[in-house]
Amino acid sequence: MRDYQFYVTDDRYDVPSLMFVTVRDPCRAHRIAERILHEPHHHAVEVWERERQLFTLSEAARQGAEP
Numbered sequence: 001m002r003d004y005q006f007y008v009t010d011d012r013y014d015v016p017s018l019m020f021v022t023v024r025d026p027c028r029a030h031r032i033a034e035r036i037l038h039e040p041h042h043h044a045v046e047v048w049e050r051e052r053q054l055f056t057l058s059e060a061a062r063q064g065a066e067p
Helices: 026-037 059-065
Strands: 001-009 017-023 042-049 052-058
Touching: 001 026, 017 026, 026 042, 026 052, 042 059
Parallel strands: none
Antiparallel strands: 001 017, 001 042, 042 052
């Protein structure tokens, strides 16, 4: 199991919320981040492993990808 840090941008707060998630691999972390992003008020999720940023999911990127 691997530990990840999720920084969630939420329009109700001035700073991102920090969540700790322990899962088997980055693919699972990505699926969890997608679910978090779809929750109300959430606009972006940065996923880090130790001191390395793996990826960022954002509402703006998702909307831009829609036809």
